[in-house]
Amino acid sequence: MHAFVAPVAVSPLVEVAFANGKPGAVVFVDHSLTPRYGCKGKGKGAAQWLQSLGLPLPAAPNRWLPLAEEGLIARLGMQEFLIDGNADVVARLQASPPPADVAAVLRQDAALELSGPGLSELLLQTCAVDFAALDLAEQPVVLTRMTGVGVTVIPGASSYRIWCDGTYGAALWESLYAVAADLPEPPAQSLHSTDRSSEHDA
Amino acid sequence: MKLMTCPINGTRPIAEFSYGGTLRVMPDPNAASDAEWSDYVFNRDNAPGIKREWWRHIPSNTWFIAERDTERDVVLRTWLHAERD
């Protein structure tokens, strides 16, 4: 009988996050090792199963809801769910075998959180979605591409959370970091302002 | 850049999508003659006009059907395959 020390989980961003540090205008935080769980099913199977376990359920595709103490549940498209940031809920889900019409999705994402005065400019330089036009009150989830990498984005009032396939994580971080590092000294401005008439281009 | 509307994720630049071929109905392989089967596999109607096509939104892996006028380069509408016309 072998006894092993619990293995150490390592974030896919560990090498690049260390190498690139933190540029001034945008703050990067690596959340890859946050506990998370994914599942999907055909029809309503996954939704019903999660509800039966007591989770709140976003009614529409591409919406998220907060979980009771911490974390969130996001509905990705019609039938896929991501639960992120609540160790207890994640542990409970991992311990419950899903029904036959639901499959667990192993989530080994690279996950990051971006904030800071340069955030909206960084998004404009790296993503073709008009985030400023979104209504945050609807708690939208956006599946799109940034710097060539497929991402899931949850916009917030002062920070954005981004998930991507872990094997693309280093490339995403490096691209975003390079753009952020080139941003000029940021003026103080609201991150989610629709009013850009104060902008004056020299 | 041309825009395409995913029925689930909304309108995005076409770089977020990939084309999946004309929407075709497979003939019954057991009933079709060799000639009919070959026609289905290899031949397509490329004349400019209104086509129904498979398209996929890459970041979300959402497949859908697009009705597209290839002569005027206009996307008329898009819908999930499961939905009735």
Add this chain to the structure above:
Amino acid sequence: MRLPSVEREWLNRAQKIEFSFEGRPYEGYAGDSISSALWANGVRVLGRSFKYHRPRGLLSLANHDVNALFQQGGEPNIRGDARPLETGMRLTAVNTFGGGVAHDNGRFLGLLSRFLPVGFYYKAFHTKALFPLWEKVFRLTTGLGKVDFATPRKRTAKSYDFCDVLVVGGGPSGLAAACAAAKAGARVVIVEENARLGGSGVYQLGADAQRAAILEALLQQVEAADNIRVLVDHYAAGYYKDHWLPLVAHAADAPLRKMRAKSVIVASGAFEQPAVFRANDLPGVMLASAAQRLFYRYGIRPLENPLVLTANADGYRAALDMAKSGARVAAVVDLRGTHAANDLEQQVRAQNIPIHVAASVVEAVPGPGGKSVIAARVGAFADGKAAFGDLREIPCDGILMSVGWAGAANLLYQAETRMRYDDAVEQFVPEHLPEGVFACGKVNGVHTLAAKLIDGERAGAAAAVHAGFGAKGEGVEVPAEIESPSHPWPIIEHPQGKNFVDFDEDVQFKDIANAIQEGFDNIELLKRYSTSGMGPSQGKHSNMNVLRILARLTGKTPAEVGTTTARPMYHPVSMAALAGRGFSPERRTPLHGRHAALGAEWLSAGAWQRPAYYRQDGKTAQECIHAEAAAVRGGVGLIDVGTLGKLEIRGKDAAEFLERVYVSRYANLKVGMSRYAVMCDEAGVIIDDGVVARLAEDHFYFTTTTSGAAGVYAELSRLHILWKLEVTLVNHTGAYAAVNLAGQKSRAVLSRLTDLDLSGAAFPYLGVRTGEVAGIPARLLRVGFVGEWGYEIHVPATYGGALWDALMTAGAAEGIRPFGVEAQRLLRLEKGHIIIGQDSDGLTTPLDLNLHWAVKMEKPFFVGQRSLAILEKKPAKQRLVGLVFPTLPNDAREKPQECNLVIEAGEIAGRITSIAYSPTLQRHIALAFVRPARIRPGERVDIRLSSGDTLTAEVFVPPFYDPENLRQKIAD
């Protein structure tokens, strides 16, 4: 001459700017452009023309010509009209051969002009031996600015931008449109290429304070609206699908904005057109609007004693503006016999300015060296012809041309607008606009100021409605022009020539006429043969006159002649602005850092980075690869196979689904076992292979090739939608790290890390087990792979590094070595394993690859089955076989290579698909396609080597190594 402050000028007189041109120091003000600053300092010769090196001054002052083109250090082709003056600028003209603009050594080319008509280069060079000489000459004489190859790479940003209504052009109609759209609630952006808003409203004044006040009111309205964003010093470089426009800044460091709008209003105005008369390119001959800009924007009296040649009301206004600047206007010469702007005419007469009607300037009289104008020769003009008999010579120091306008319709053409020629305004105007595109103002054929405002409001409201704001109103009546602002023939066919049509390319009237005569009588051919419209201005000041000449000389109407289209970019855009950043993301396995630390030589497999091999000091690549392979055959090696596609399927119909997409049977696969999997497309062509493992009755875990993963998952997702089976598909490619521990010692090594029973009975060849390895939850498969006992181990990606470290440590005693892709390929070739895409192509079927055994035609349906049924009945064209080379020494100078052909009776009969030297077998081995008649072991086939020599090969049935496949099934 610079005047004291002019009301609403664009200068900051408090900020003086020092600069130099051709070594001479000058002074200007903040707000000057380079052109205005030079002209204010009395510099009249700003450059030399492209072909004939004629002295040139200002023509448009609007960046619609390149008379004023400069170089500063390493930056070539600076547009004087558009570039703001900056402190310390050291400028030279671009097209001089030494001697500067004043004494350009190239000026002798003007004397040779008779031998340099358009198209001369198609006819003049017959002696091929002299071509290298001519090439040298042309490389020196052609081109404009000089490129500095040491220029450092500058990365410029690009950003997306969004609005509801984009207004291109901040002139009166554009401002009115913006206000109307903003009032309806839309987010509006105005993009204006000049430093300030206003357009022609700033300078087409005719000294009328009321006209200026109208603009002021509009500007205040724009300022007050908080949903109008203004981008000055930016231009829309092109129109792309679905209202996507790149907005380019004149400033070097500003990002290029990729603007997406819901509606676009093109209020881009019009290009003023020159009149064509002899010596119309002398410094001092300029467009009337240029002179008006010099006065109102830059506080400059453009000329002391100008003559105005006109065919519209604008010319009369220009004369009044010149008088206001303090100039003594020599005369107004009107091409027309009568006109409707009586009010303006009276004001001109009140200034004691003589007016000559039904007359034209036929020639500008040059001053010394052709560097100035000293007089205009004026003759009667009727029915498009001048009377040369009785010319009047009127002294003047410059000629203002106000004879017509061509709509700046570039963006409209790119949006596929259908244009028509409007005889009432002698201009092409939009006839049918695409959805979401609107036009107003001069580009729409509306020239009168009051009408422009109404037209702008109409367009703005309509654009807002299209974007979802405001309600559709009733139709708006835009008053028609009372007279044409453009003359249909402002052209003098002068017997002595030098009447220029295109100033960029030195194209004269006779060049156009001769080209037409030579048969280039269609607008597309004429443009290309004459090069008119092909210079940096791209026809902004010349296309209309060329079109008029072609129409008249071929007896057609301008509508019948048509226009060439306009292509992006509207002005030349620097490569730096377009390049921006490239994003080609790499994909890395969780073991990337481990490989780097071990000295990996990287190989790109699509987006993935994989170690080809691990570098060893003092060893060649091949030595490293052979050593890695030897380690596997001799003991144990470890390779990262994390790039493999890893898919999962769960549900009651899982087996059914797999049976439909793969050629083999899986319903009968036992839980805990795996099976090779071949996937075909509808045509029966093999497109991917992998392994299917059954974890439970309704749960399979299956792999694909590295490059096929994304495509296979996408296609299976699509088939899932079509077939509606009860399954769920998951793509776990990036979620699992995977390694393959291969070699006779692999079982011993693994046994130190797991409690799983690794005996051959408990965990047979092709079995799949779940358990823990080094405390990490894992899936283990025993697969053929490299033909040794081995385990493919899959763990969640975050534990990949921990697994690798544990295995390397546990295997240290056995001399475990990491091995890379090249060693893997060699080892697998020794077993005769195929690589899809290498040993197969776009037509290869499983039958060609001897995979008949895998194809279960008795299944009710699988993708490709029907096609394979047809192909089975046809004679085979090729078969994949193994080859060895009995006559090839291991140290042969020339070895066979991939794609060397099999030749039979002088015809191509196959090709080598994979080949390598096997250190284990001490010989070269290959896979190749041969004709079906040649597949018997021992058959001889001829290979044509790359040099053309022939080498005999012998057919061999793989595996080359361990033909009984014992080593992967039986361990020590």
